[in-house]
Amino acid sequence: MPYRVELSKSGRAGCKNKECKDNGIKINKDELRFGTWVTIQEKGTWAWKHWGCVTPSQIKNVSDAIEGDFEQLDGFDEIPEDLQDKVKRSVEQGHVDNEDWKGVCQQSCRHHRQAPLISISGSRVQCPW
Template sequence: MSNNEGTNKKSGYRLEYATSARAKCKGPKPCSGSSIAKGELRVGFVVDFRGNTSYSWRHWGCTTAKVISNMKSQIASADELDGFDDLKDEDKDRLRKAWEEGKVADEDIPETARKAPREEAEEDEEKPKNPAI
């Protein structure tokens, strides 16, 4: 978690580099539950659990088009996201590009979020119904 939590939040989102490898990705499957490596760019969503504010994290590459759309509905530009000013220039450029295009670039999606070709084929096949026993 960041040291400035709860101060000057413009939205319920935060961008930062993971301070350890303890956080697990809360993005879509198959990445959900995988570790976010120390130093990796991540996006946090403010969650309130019994009055305690915390973040739910996901890899930057696991940020969906819907999440970006939700961000855009709350703030005018990527530059206004909490933590943006602390990012490296190349990451700022990646964020601005994703903001414009409405989705994260393919090369930013982590391997843990990519389905194996076999898994995709299995999902496409109709699953047989279990007979009543």
């Protein structure tokens, strides 16, 4: 399975979301994170993102890969039940919960009209929806 969910083990991993990466934002220890398996120079490793930085297209890819069987998602059975529910809900609705989303939408976005117009680093970002 090319995707994994888990609680961050150390707080040293950087998020691969462009904004987080550009600002050197790390994933805190024990924070839910999402990994994509990547191969670089014939070596495999996980590329991590904050759960709140996972885009709807990535959620769709997970949904397509697991075909409703969450036990196929690497690490799913290792996270607490409340986080399992969060992951299931996100896959079923096609995006992470609004309160988890780390980006911000335009004022015209129908998904996040009440969200503030600043992101985790203080800059504006586009809504993924």
